[in-house]
Every structure is written in structure tokens, then in C-alpha cells.
Amino acid sequence: MKIVVLIKQVPDTYGERKLTSEGLVDRDASDAIIDEISERALEVALQRKDSDKATEVVVLSMGPAEAKDALRKALSMGADAAFHVLDDALVASDIGWTATTLAAAIRHIGDVDLVIAGDATTDGRGGVVPAMIAEHLGLSHLAAVDGLEIGAAVSGSQATESGSRTVHAPLPAIVSITESADEARFPNFKGIMTAKRKPLTVVSLADLGVDPSFPELARSVIVSTAERPPREGGRKVVDEGNAAAELVEFLASQRLISAGSAKGV
Amino acid sequence: MTTPALSRRDLEFLLYEWLDIESLTQRERFAEHSRETFDAVLELSAEIATKHFATHNKAGDQTEPYMDEEGRVVLIPEIGAALQVLAEAGLVAASFDEELGGMQLPITVARACMTWLQAANAATSSYPLLAFANANLLAAHGTPEQVAEWAVPVIEGRYFGTMALSEPDAGSSLGDLTTTGHPQEDGTYRLTGTKMWISGGDHELGENIVHLVLARTPDAPAGVKGLSLFIVPKWLHDADGAPAERNDVTLAGLNHKMGNRGTTNTLLNFGEGRFTPGGKAGAVGYLLGERHQGLTYMFHMMNEARIGVGALATALGYAGYRQAVDYAKVRRQGRALGEKDPATPPIAIIGHADVRRMLLEQKAYVEGALALVLYSSKLVDEERTATDDAERRDATLLLDILTPITKSWPSQWGLRANDLAIQVHGGYGYTRDFDVEQFYRDNRLNPIHEGSHGVQGLDLLGRKVTMHGGAALELLLGRMLATVERAASVGGDAAEQGRMLRASVERIRETTQRLWGQGDPALALANSSVYLEAVGHVVVAWLWLEQRLAAGEKEGDFYEGKRRAASFFFGWELPKTNAQFDLLDSLDRTTLDMQPAWF
Numbered sequence: 001m002k003i004v005v006l007i008k009q010v011p012d013t014y015g016e017r018k019l020t021s022e023g024l025v026d027r028d029a030s031d032a033i034i035d036e037i038s039e040r041a042l043e044v045a046l047q048r049k050d051s052d053k054a055t056e057v058v059v060l061s062m063g064p065a066e067a068k069d070a071l072r073k074a075l076s077m078g079a080d081a082a083f084h085v086l087d088d089a090l091v092a093s094d095i096g097w098t099a100t101t102l103a104a105a106i107r108h109i110g111d112v113d114l115v116i117a118g119d120a121t122t123d124g125r126g127g128v129v130p131a132m133i134a135e136h137l138g139l140s141h142l143a144a145v146d147g148l149e150i151g152a153a154v155s156g157s158q159a160t161e162s163g164s165r166t167v168h169a170p171l172p173a174i175v176s177i178t179e180s181a182d183e184a185r186f187p188n189f190k191g192i193m194t195a196k197r198k199p200l201t202v203v204s205l206a207d208l209g210v211d212p213s214f215p216e217l218a219r220s221v222i223v224s225t226a227e228r229p230p231r232e233g234g235r236k237v238v239d240e241g242n243a244a245a246e247l248v249e250f251l252a253s254q255r256l257i258s259a260g261s262a263k264g265v
Numbered sequence: 266m267t268t269p270a271l272s273r274r275d276l277e278f279l280l281y282e283w284l285d286i287e288s289l290t291q292r293e294r295f296a297e298h299s300r301e302t303f304d305a306v307l308e309l310s311a312e313i314a315t316k317h318f319a320t321h322n323k324a325g326d327q328t329e330p331y332m333d334e335e336g337r338v339v340l341i342p343e344i345g346a347a348l349q350v351l352a353e354a355g356l357v358a359a360s361f362d363e364e365l366g367g368m369q370l371p372i373t374v375a376r377a378c379m380t381w382l383q384a385a386n387a388a389t390s391s392y393p394l395l396a397f398a399n400a401n402l403l404a405a406h407g408t409p410e411q412v413a414e415w416a417v418p419v420i421e422g423r424y425f426g427t428m429a430l431s432e433p434d435a436g437s438s439l440g441d442l443t444t445t446g447h448p449q450e451d452g453t454y455r456l457t458g459t460k461m462w463i464s465g466g467d468h469e470l471g472e473n474i475v476h477l478v479l480a481r482t483p484d485a486p487a488g489v490k491g492l493s494l495f496i497v498p499k500w501l502h503d504a505d506g507a508p509a510e511r512n513d514v515t516l517a518g519l520n521h522k523m524g525n526r527g528t529t530n531t532l533l534n535f536g537e538g539r540f541t542p543g544g545k546a547g548a549v550g551y552l553l554g555e556r557h558q559g560l561t562y563m564f565h566m567m568n569e570a571r572i573g574v575g576a577l578a579t580a581l582g583y584a585g586y587r588q589a590v591d592y593a594k595v596r597r598q599g600r601a602l603g604e605k606d607p608a609t610p611p612i613a614i615i616g617h618a619d620v621r622r623m624l625l626e627q628k629a630y631v632e633g634a635l636a637l638v639l640y641s642s643k644l645v646d647e648e649r650t651a652t653d654d655a656e657r658r659d660a661t662l663l664l665d666i667l668t669p670i671t672k673s674w675p676s677q678w679g680l681r682a683n684d685l686a687i688q689v690h691g692g693y694g695y696t697r698d699f700d701v702e703q704f705y706r707d708n709r710l711n712p713i714h715e716g717s718h719g720v721q722g723l724d725l726l727g728r729k730v731t732m733h734g735g736a737a738l739e740l741l742l743g744r745m746l747a748t749v750e751r752a753a754s755v756g757g758d759a760a761e762q763g764r765m766l767r768a769s770v771e772r773i774r775e776t777t778q779r780l781w782g783q784g785d786p787a788l789a790l791a792n793s794s795v796y797l798e799a800v801g802h803v804v805v806a807w808l809w810l811e812q813r814l815a816a817g818e819k820e821g822d823f824y825e826g827k828r829r830a831a832s833f834f835f836g837w838e839l840p841k842t843n844a845q846f847d848l849l850d851s852l853d854r855t856t857l858d859m860q861p862a863w864f
Contacts, residue, residue, distance in 0.1 A: 014269055014315075028821070031273055069304065076305055186313060189355030189368050192305040193297065 001054065001150075003045045004106055005079070006117035006129070007061040009070040010035040013122055023222030024092055025123060027066070034070045037118025039077075039184035041177050045116050046078045046185065048150045056080050058109055062090060062101050068200060076187035076195035083109060087205045089212035094220040095124070099132030104208040106137060114154065115174040119144040130176040140169035146180045268591050269315050270384030270584035274823055275632060276307065276377055279639050283815040286643070289371045292650045303374050309354055310378035314385035317347040322386040325527030326703050330468075336516055338468045338529050344389050345470050351382070352422025357393045365404060365412070366420050372569075372649070376576060376642040380635070384580035387707045388527025392425055394573055395465050399426025399477055402566045403496070406554045414506055415475050415496055425471045428570075429460040429478040429497075429533065430563065436462065437720055439560060440488040444480040444535060446495050446550055454495055455547030456480055457536030459517065462714075466531030467499070467516040473508045474499040478535065478550060479559050486557070494559035495550035497535065501542055513540045513548040524706030568664055571672035571715050572641050578711040579634035582679030585686035585704040586627040592690055592699075593620050614689070623689050627682040628826070629834045633805040634675035636812060641671040659740060666729045666737035667804070669721035674801035676711035676718065683708050722793035725800065727786075730777055738777065742770050745807045752810055755817075758828070762810050762835045769803040769839060772846045779850055791857040792849055799845035802838060809834045 011017045015030025034042075042059065049055040059074040061067045062085040071082035085105050090097065106112055120127035127144075134141035145156035145167065154175055155168035169175075187195070205212045237246050251257045280286045286303065289295045321343035330340050351357060360375040361367025370378075379397075382390040396419050403416035418424040435441040444458025456478060460466075467474065476497040485491030500508030517532040538546035554562055593615035601612055614620045644664040651657035683705040687694035694701045712718040730738045745766060752763030780789040780796070813831035816824040 072301055073305060073308065186350065186354050187305065187309055188353060189306060189309075189359060189370075192302050192309070193368060195305070196299065196301060 001048070001052065001113045002056045002058065002109075002111055003048065003150075004058045004060050004109060004112050004115045005038070005042045005045045005074070006102060006115065007038045007042065007059045007067075007070055007074055008035045008118075008121050008123075009033070009061065009063050009067045010121060010123040017123070019225050022092070023225045027064070032066055032069065034073055035118060035121050035123070036184075037121065037177075037179065038070075040179065040181040041116045041118050042074055042077060042079065043182050043184040044148055044150075044177055047182070049078065058083065058112075060102065060105055060109070061085070062093075062098060062105070064091075068202075071200055072195055073187060075198045075200065076191040077185060078187075078191060079198075081198060082200040084200060084202045085205070085208065086202050087212065089205055092222075095126045095129060095132065096217050096219060097214055099129045099136060100214060100217060101205065101208065101210060102129065103133045103136035104205075104210045105203065106133065108203065108208050113171045114150065115139070115172075116148075117174070117176045119176040119178050127176075130174050134174045137172075137174075140171075140173040142167050142169050142173065142175045144178050145175050146178055148175055148177055148181070268587045269311060270319060270580070270587060271311070271381055272583075272587070273307070273311060275635065278815070278823070278827070279636055279812075280373070280377060283636070283812060284373065284639060284643055286371065286373055289373070289643075289646060289650070292652075294369055294650050295371055298370065302370075306356070306359065306370065306374065306378055307381075310356060310381040313347075313350055313354060313356070314381040317350045318382050318385035318389055321347065321389070321527075323700065323703065325386065325388050326524070326707075327697075329521065329526045330519060330529035332516065332519055338516065338519065338531070340468055340470070340527070340529065344392070344527060347386070347389055348392055348422070348470060351393055357397055357422050358420045361400070361404065361420050365417060371643075372645045373639055373642040376572070377639065379573075380576050380580045380583075380638070383577045384584045386527070387577055387581055388525045390577070391525070391528040392465050392468075392470060393422075395428065396422075396424070396426045398566060398570050398573070399428065399475060401569065402477060402562060403475075403553070405565060406494075406562045407496075411496060411551065411553065414502065415498065418473065419475060423471055424473045424475055425465055425468070426475040426477065427463050427465050428563075429463050429466070429476045431462045432459060433461045433532070437717060439479065439492065442479060442481065442492060444478065446478075446480045446482050446493060446552070447547065448482065454482075454550040454552060455536060455545075456495060456497055456550045457547060458534075460533045460535065462520065463531045463533050464528050466529070466533050468529055472500075476514065476533075477553070479563065480550075482556055489560045491557055492559040493556045494553040494562050496553055497548050497550040501549055510542050511540045512542050513537065513546055515539045523709055524703065525710050567716075568668045569645065571668050571721075572638060572645070574711055574715045575634065575641070575671040575673075575675040576638045578675035578679035578708055579631060579638050580679075581704045581708040581711075582627070582631040582634060582675065582682035585683045585701050586624070586631045588699070588701055589627060589686040589689040590615075590624055592693075593624060596690075620689060623685045625830065625833045626837075627685050628830045629809070629838060630678040630682045632812070632827075632830060633809055633834065634679055636808040637667075637671050637674060637805060640808060641667050662733070662737040662740050663744070665732070666725070666741050669716075669725040669729060669797065670801045670804050672715060673712070673718050673721040673797055674805060676708075677798065677801075678805075680705065680708045680712065718797070719794055722795075722797035723790060726777075726780065726793040726796045727790050731781065735777075738773075741804075742773060745770050745803075748807055748810055748814070751814055755814065758832060759810065759813050762806075762813060762831065765835055765839060766803070766806055766810055769806065769842060772842070773800055773803060776846050776849045779852070783852060788852060788854065788857060792853060795845050796849055799842040799849070802842045802845075806834055806839045 009032050012031040012033045018026040018029040020026045045057045049057050057079045058081045059071055059079045060083045061071055068084055071084055075082055117130045131141055148156040153168055153170050154173050157164045157166050237243050287300050290298050324341055328341050330338050333339050358367040359370040360372050363369055400416040400419040404412055419426050432442055446454035446456045448454055478495045478497045479492050481491045482493055499514055501510045501512050503509035513536050515534040515537045517534045520530040535548040542549050594613050596614050597611040598614050644660045648660035686701040690699055690701055693699050749763040749767045752759040809831040812827050816827040
């Protein structure tokens with residue numbers, strides 16, 4: 001089985017995350033790391049590899065030259081091969097361009113049985129790239145799956161408004177996993193040394209047969225950016241006998257509990 | 266979110282932009298390595314430090330180790346869990362030879378990795394660092410069989426190790442040790458005696474504990490020349506090399522400390538008779554190397570242990586500095602000078618010049634100390650992998666003279682940085698709700714252990730400065746003057762700093778000659794701590810000039826910060842040494858003449 005894991009390099013959430021004046025991620029403002037959700041997606045694939053040695057895990061990333069560090073780390077954690085889509089034309093890509101490029105890369109890798117991604121990255125938070133790739137490649141798609149089981153098909157559960165449901169799909173498929181997936185393993189020193197000898201292939205849009213002007217594909221452009229306003233003062237609930245009701249009313253108004261449960265008070 | 270305790274950016278600057286660590290990969294020992302493996306292992310260390318060490322730093326402080334009813338040491342479980350992660354990552358073995366299961370990582374990079382762990386959790390980091398030092402000594406001086414039996418399991422992270430030197434009545438004065446190893450007919454020894462201050466002396470973290478015990482044989486001459494070194498495991502091996510029978514090493518008690526509480530510190534009895542291996546009392550020990558050479562072996566690795574203490578002190582200072590900067594950026598108090606309207610919102614305290622002064626001081630101390638620790642570590646790599654005798658001799662001489670400074674300077678000024686971090690936090694810094702008071706308590710150990718501040722002063726002035734006809738000092742001063750030349754060719758503020766450094770180099774030379782030229786060693790050594798501190802400040806000024814030159818005119822906040830901190834050190838810190846050199850030059854007798862009755 002060949003599994004492709006989508007890896008994104010993002011600014012460390014420990015650091016200060018800033019945008020440039022053009023509205024792009026300021027990569028100098030903080031350390032670049034593998035997005036934690038990407039690491040969890042990789043962990044899911046590596047666990048499959050642990051139980052079935054015939055599994056091949058390929059990590060794929062699209063990003064600037066530094067993204068190779070993220071891919072190297074993924075290799076040191078246990079992935080077998082890496083693909084890096086590197087092309088100046090991809091600077092300031094939106095979700096549409098990203099999904100088109102990644103789909104072309106997956107096609108380029110070839111014979112892929114399963115693609116695993118995080119449900120949303122910590123910097124972009126779009127959460128739709130896997131669905132768009134599925135559309136491009138005609139793959140079945142399961143979004144935001146907990147407890148992914150990988151066999152002849154893939155299955156797991158999805159949270160719904162009122163509970164959860166079990167979903168499954170035939171292979172080939174693309175699945176996005178959630179933060180409920182296991183935390184990723186650390187690379188070990190042996191893995192770091194062997195990662196140097198694993199293949200890391202750099203491809204351009206031309207290699208993938210993608211027209212860098214993305215004809216007929218609409219593109220969102222950042223027009224302006226603004227800093228998030230400082231947090232405002234909270235609301236104080238003073239208990240004058242009806243604090244519980246007020247608290248429930250507040251939680252319901254924030255949709256943190258359902259209105260139905262609020263009525264029961 | 267907690268702030269990572271070190272700065273990756275600063276480490277990258279020091280390792281790559283200044284020390285050019287990548288050039289080490291041209292040496293045969295490190296040929297398998299590259300910038301990529303260095304980066305990967307540094308990132309791995311940072312992650313383990315942040316996710317598994319920092320997370321229980323406070324818990325380890327608040328829940329001290331204790332002895333249960335069966336005489337076992339109980340630690341919080343997070344310590345063992347973190348060490349398990351570390352062992353699986355292969356980090357303890359990092360710098361050992363490949364044939365011992367290591368990865369031949371340069372000591373400089375391994376040191377940077379360990380500094381991450383020390384900054385995140387000083388107490389927990391002590392266990393692997395002690396084990397590492399123990400295995401290092403064994404690998405250097407043990408027979409192949411001893412290495413396989415006792416060092417390899419430590420390198421693999423299965424066993425832990427200690428250094429058992431001090432006794433209740435003899436610490437700095439090792440010549441007065443009384444623990445004795447009695448030779449047996451089968452070539453082993455039976456040890457009897459009591460050892461004090463043994464960190465990691467007993468616990469259940471691994472399968473076994475390998476004590477390296479300094480003791481004398483019955484025929485030994487008095488003093489340090491009669492000391493031998495013994496391998497004394499907690500559990501003796503069976504024929505298959507597995508821990509099988511309890512050795513006669515008994516935990517007599519735990520010390521209750523001001524800081525570093527998660528590192529259990531013990532009083533151990535050897536040969537008390539509570540256990541009777543082979544049917545009789547006495548702790549079974551195996552001689553390491555030759556009889557009466559024990560202290561030589563210990564000193565062989567004392568350099569690295571002392572650099573390790575300097576690194577620990579630096580790490581704690583650094584962790585406090587990082588928290589102080591973060592706090593100063595969010596804590597709002599007071600208004601800018603000239604703002605009279607009380608309705609305006611208060612400003613972050615980093616807006617006040619005196620707060621910035623305290624942050625600058627911390628930055629100058631901790632980044633200067635880190636540079637010192639990494640520079641010394643690189644000398645260890647150079648000494649080990651030198652391609653010609655001259656390079657090896659130079660590395661050895663420089664390491665010899667810089668070791669007391671690398672141990673003491675960070676221990677003094679890292680602690681001062683912690684003091685200032687508390688001050689920046691104000692009253693909150695004095696509470697246990699914040700981390701900075703713990704950093705201070707943890708760091709207070711470092712001027713005391715591994716040769717106290719005073720012992721380092723004696724070592725520097727009494728031994729290192731005079732050895733080989735003053736060759737080490739001249740070599741060091743020559744290195745400083747070479748930096749001065751480079752600074753002169755750059756011009757501007759760097760050249761001005763170079764001129765100041767040149768004057769300080771002259772002062773060191775003159776003061777050293779004056780102290781040793783007057784004929785009375787007792788008078789020369791009476792103020793050796795002052796000498797240590799003054800020379801230490803000049804050395805760190807030199808390393809700030811080196812950083813200034815490495816930063817060049819590169820743009821960005823990081824480089825601007827380096828240039829400003831260099832300027833601060835030269836403007837505010839280096840001039841303090843003039844008063845110290847004046848005092849030394851005056852051959853002041855105050856401490857020498859003071860009588861006990863006058864106190």
C-alpha cells in the first residue's frame with residue numbers, strides 16, 4: 001500500500017505569528033515547524049507501516065525552499081520518501097492553486113492508495129484542501145475522521161452536531177484526520193542519520209505539467225490585513241440568586257450548549 | 266503557552282554563523298554528519314525539552330523525592346517518562362563512538378542539545394548528564410570488558426550512573442577521603458565507607474546504577490596520590506551479565522535542598538552489611554585502570570563536567586531571561602515619562618528604560634555565557650579530532666585555562682540574570698506562581714558544586730595561569746588580540762571595542778606578573794576569586810566582540826540585538842574589571858591578615 005501524507009510547514013504557534021505587508025506569512029517572524037496536525041497525519045500512516053511493513057509512506061509538501069526541513073524531519077520520523085513542490089510561481093497561492101498543485105503532485109507520484117492530511121492547518125485554517133484534491137483526482141473522501149482504520153477500505157467516525165457517525169470509503173481515498181489522532185512520535189537519532197539517505201525529490205510546476213498561470217482558475221487575493229483586536233473585557237455574572245440561569249443563558253447564546261438543555265433549567 | 270527556554274535563533278547564530286560548526290564535518294570522525302543532522306537533532310532536543318521536560322519542572326520542585334518504608338527513593342513518575350523518551354530518541358548516546366552504539370555527534374552540538382534539556386528542567390536533566398559523564402569516563406579508562414559490561418547499558422539508557430567522590434567530612438579536599446577498597450583473592454575489591462552529596466545515588470529509574478567510587482586501598486599513600494577509582498554497581502551481574510544480586514550499597518538518607526529538588530541527592534553507605542553479596546558484607550567493586558590513579562581519571566573528565574555545570578548555569582539564566590522578556594512585554598504598569606494624563610492606558614513595562622536595562626544585563630550575561638560554553642565545547646572537539654600536534658596542544662591549553670572560567674562565570678552571572686528576572690517580575694516573581702524564583706534556587710547550586718567558585722579561582726591563578734611557563738595564558742591572550750586585529754580592520758564601534766579589549770589584555774598580563782612576581786604564593790592566591798572574576802569578564806567581553814563581528818552589518822532585529830548587547834557589555838560591564846585589577850595590583854592583604862577572632 002502506498003500512502004501519501006500531506007505535510008505543511010507553518011510558523012510555530014509558540015512564536016509571534018505575523019503577516020508581511022502583502023498579507024503573506026512572515027517566515028522570519030518565528031520558527032518554522034511541521035504543522036502539528038500534519039505530524040499526527042504522518043503518525044497515522046507510520047502506525048500502519050509499523051503493522052504492515054509493505055506499506056510505503058511518501059510525504060508531500062508544497063512550500064518555499066525551507067519546507068525541505070519539514071520533509072527531512074518527516075523522513076527521520078520514518079517516512080520512506082519525500083516530494084517537495086518548489087516553484088516561485090506558487091508564492092501567495094490560495095487554496096484553489098494549492099489543491100490543484102497537490103493533486104498534480106499526487107498524480108505524479110503515482111499508484112497512490114491513500115492520501116492522509118490534517119483536517120485544517122494552524123495557519124490557513126481553510127480545511128477544504130483535501131476535499132478539493134478528492135474532486136481533482138476523483139478519489140473518495142472522508143473529512144475530519146476520528147479513529148481511522150486502514151485496511152482494504154478506510155473507515156472511522158465523524159463528529160456530528162448531536163453525536164457521531166461511522167463512515168467508510170473504498171480505496172483509493174483521501175482522508176483528513178483530527179486532533180484526536182495520536183500525537184506524533186519523535187524522530188530518533190538513528191532515524192535522523194538514515195533520513196539523509198532517503199530520497200527527497202524536488203519538482204516544479206513544469207515537472208508536474210501544471211501551467212503556472214493556473215488558467216481558468218479563480219484566485220483569492222489579499223486586499224488588506226488588520227491585526228486581531230485586543231481581547232475585550234468579559235461579562236461578569238454576579239450571583240443574586242439567578243446566576244445559574246444567567247450562566248446557562250450565556251452558554252446557550254454562545255452555542256456552547258444547545259438551547260434545548262437551557263430550557264430544562 | 267510556555268516560552269521555549271532557549272532561543273533556536275541564538276543557537277543557530279552561535280553554532281553556524283560564529284563557530285562554523287559545519288566545518289567539523291570535514292573531519293573524519295564527523296564525516297557522516299551535516300548541517301541537516303545537526304539541525305534535526307537540535308530540533309529534536311528542543312521538542313523533547315519543551316514537551317517532556319519543561320512540563321514537569323515545577324512538579325519536580327514541589328514534590329521532593331522521598332524514601333519509602335523499604336528504603337527506596339520515590340520520584341514523581343514524569344521524570345522516568347521523560348527519560349524514557351530521551352533514551353528512545355538516542356540522545357544520551359549521541360556523541361559516543363559508533364562502536365559503542367553512539368552517533369559520533371560533535372560535543373559542541375551535543376552540548377547545545379543538552380542545554381535545551383537543562384534549560385527546560387535542570388533537575389531531570391541531571392540524571393542523563395551524570396550517566397553520560399559516568400559512561401564517558403568508563404569508555405576512556407575501562408578495559409573492553411568493563412566498557413561492554415558497565416558503560417554500554419548506560420549509553421543505551423538502561424542503566425544510570427553516579428560519581429561518588431565526596432564524603433561527609435571531605436569534599437573540596439579529596440586527599441582526606443577515607444572510604445577503603447579491600448583487595449580480594451579473586452581480584453575484586455570490597456568497599457567500606459560513606460559517600461555524601463551523591464546525585465542520583467539511588468532511584469528506580471533504570472535497571473541498575475553504576476557508581477564510580479573514589480577510595481583508597483589499604484596500602485595507599487596518604488593524600489590524593491593514594492586514591493583509586495572503583496566501579497561499584499548497585500546490582501551485581503550474573504554470569505549472563507544481567508543484574509542479579511544486590512550489592513552492599515545502602516541508601517542512608519536524602520539531602521533536602523534549596524533547589525534542584527527533582528535530582529535526588531543521597532548519602533550512601535558502602536559495606537554497611539545490610540546486603541551480603543556472595544555471603545559476606547562489603548560492597549563489591551572493580552578497579553578501574555591502575556591503582557592510585559583514581560584522581561587522574563576523574564580529572565580527565567572534570568573538564569567536561571565543569572563545562573556541563575557552566576552550561577547548566579547558563580541554561581537556567583537563559584530560561585529566566587526569556588520569561589522576563591515575555592513578561593515585560595505584557596505586564597502593563599505606569600506611563601511613559603511626560604505622559605501626564607491618568608486616563609491613558611498604562612504601558613508595557615518594557616517601555617521603561619530601567620526595565621530594559623535589566624533585560625539587557627540578562628541578555629549580555631546569558632548569551633555571553635552560552636557563547637563561552639559552546640566555545641569551550643568546540644575546543645573539546647578540536648582536541649579530540651586534531652589533525653596535527655600543534656592544533657591538539659593549543660586546544661588542550663586553551664581548554665585547560667578556560668575551564669575554570671567556563672564553570673564559574675555562568676554560575677555567577679547566570680544566577681545574577683535569574684535575580685534580575687525576579688526583579689523584572691516584581692512581586693509576582695517572588696511568588697511560586699511564576700517560574701523565575703525556582704530558576705534562581707536551582708541555579709544557586711552552580712557556584713558550589715564541581716569545584717566551588719573559590720576552588721576555580723585557585724585553579725585558574727594557582728595552576729592554569731602558571732603551567733607550562735604561562736603558555737596557556739599567552740595563547741588565550743593571543744587569541745583575544747587576533748580578534749582585536751579583526752575588529753580594527755572593520756572599524757567603527759567594533760574597532761573601539763577592540764581597543765578596550767586590548768587594554769584589558771594588557772591589564773591581565775600586568776596583574777598576573779605583579780601577583781606572581783612578588784614572591785609570596787599565599788599573597789598571590791589570597792584574592793584569586795577576584796582574579797577569576799576579572800579575567801572571566803574580559804574573556805566574555807572578547808566573546809561579545811566575536812559575536813559583534815559575526816553579526817557584522819547584517820540587518821534585522823536579531824543582529825541589532827547582538828550589536829547592542831555587545832555595546833552594552835563593553836560600556837557597562839568591562840569597565841568594572843578596572844577596579845578589580847586595581848585591587849589585585851595593590852597586593853591587598855586584608856583577607857590574608859584578617860584573624861578569626863576579629864569576626
